[in-house]
Amino acid sequence: MYKSMLSIKNSAGLLVIAATAAWGFNACSPGGKKKEPETELKPVTYATASVQLLQPEYELSVPAELKPYEQVAVHAKVTGFVKQLYVDRGDHVRNGQLLALLEAxxxxxxxxxxxxxxxxxxxxxxxxxxxxxxxxxxxxxxxxxxxxxxxxxxxxxxxxxxxxxxxxxxxxxxxxxxxYLRIRAPFDGVITERTVSNGALAGTGSSKPLFRMAQGNTLRLTVALPEKHAASVKPGMQATFTVSSQPGKTFDAVLSRTSGLLDQQDRSLTLEFDVPNPLGELQGGDYAQVNLKLQRKSPSHWVPGKSILNTQSGTYVMTLNDQEIRRIPVKEGIRLDTLTEVFGNLSPEDHILLKPSEEIKASR
CATH class of the missing domain: 1.10.287 (Helix Hairpins)
Known part of the structure; x- marks a missing residue:
């Protein structure tokens, strides 16, 4: 009897030890780890702004040059000796006035x-x-x-x-x-240079002119307008300008003509303003600073300047429409405060990222 009860107690103890070992094994095994609760990933959001369709008037300051309305080198058409000179540098002359007399x-x-x-x-x-x-x-x-x-x-x-x-x-x-032995002034103006003296041989055998003269009562204000602003020029456009020789004084001018075509060398449009100068306040050859008021002929797209992405492959803006991100190639136009004009495949319904980055992947 005593042996039987001892056998039963030993069997129960072995079962407890086996169960404890099995529990410990399961607890230590990878399959027995306690699962952590999964967290849901929130969608990434971006700050956006709408594309604006605007037609603002803007000001542009560009350098310019004042030139005589007419200027010419006066040559002798026939060969002869200078018999008499009637004018000198700085003399104001009238159209048809006798400047010099040759003899042959x-x-x-x-x-x-x-x-x-x-x-x-x-x-x-x-x-x-x-x-x-x-x-x-x-x-x-x-x-x-x-x-x-x-x-x-x-x-x-x-x-x-x-x-x-x-x-x-x-x-x-x-x-x-x-x-032709009588050399006459071709227009009203001023003699800017005299290159011969009495007794000198003049005429077709010499490339040197007798005089140089310019018209100073009217001047041409010539402006080379960059290509990006060429489409904003309109007839009768007003302008103001200053010259360094008269600080603090402002002069007005009205657009008279344009070259009509862009210069192939510097890709600019030449503007000319006729400037009356009856009192001789201005001098031909002066450099001027011109302020122009320009406006596009039709509305264009504008975006915040910081929304433009400049990369080695080009200039882009990134649109976010219907949870879809696209990279749109654009060309920059003019800048006005915080806005920049852009040209590309955009519409006012588009929303663009305010802070684009090359790390942001486009949907397609």
Whole structure:
């Protein structure tokens, strides 16, 4: 009896030890780890802004140059010696005013010779004409003048008339050449340079002009407008400008003309403003700073400047529409405060990321 009860107690103890070992094994095994509660990932959100469709007026300050309205180098058309100079640097002259006188004796002799020849041929023409008219009067009587004689007189008259007209044209040519010895001003202006003295040889054999002159009562304000602003120019556009020689003073101007095409060298549009200068306040050749008021001809897209992503592959904005992110290539236009004009495949319904990054992956 005592042995049986001892056997039963030993068996129960072994069962307890086995159960404890099994529990410990299960607790230590990987499958027995306690599962942590799973946390849900919240979707990432981005700050966005709408694309604005605007047509604002904006100001632009660009450098410019004041030039004489007209300027020319005055040359002698014929060769001759300078006989007399009537003006010097700084003189104001009127259109047609005599500036200098050249002398060329051989040209004068040629004119006198042509004039004498013209007079002789004219006398021959008058004689032939009178002879023909007399024969015409005589031919009224039948049989008084033979028809062949009348025709011969008419032919002689026409021949001498042609010779007279040719001689008169030759004389006019010599007279015109002689007139070229008188150098006259082509327009109202001021002499900016005199390059010869009395007795100097001038004319077609010399590339050096006698004078240089410019028109100063009206000036041209010339502006090279960058390509991105060329589409904002409109007829009659107003402008104000300043020059360094007169600090603090502002002048007004109105657009007169444009080049119409972009310059292929610097990709700019040339604007010209005619500036009246009756009192001579301004000088041709001055540099100026011009303020222009520009406006696009039609509305364009504008976005916050910080929403533009500049990368090595190009310039982009990132749109977020219907939980879909897209990268849109754009070209930058002008800047106005915190907004920047952009050109690309955008619409006012688009929402763009305010802080784009290359790390943000596009949906497609």
């Amino acid at each position: 004796p051989e040209m004068e002799q040629q004119y006198l010779s042509d004039k004498s020849t013209e007079q002789k041929v004219y006398n021959d023409y008058r004689y032939a004409k009178q002879a023909y008219e007399r024969l015409m009067e005589a031919s009224v009587t039948n049989g008084a003048v033979a028809a062949i004689e009348l025709d011969r007189a008419k032919s002689a008259m026409e021949s001498t008339r042609s010779a007279y007209e040719a001689s008169r044209a030759g004389t006019a040519h010599a007279s015109q050449l002689r007139e």
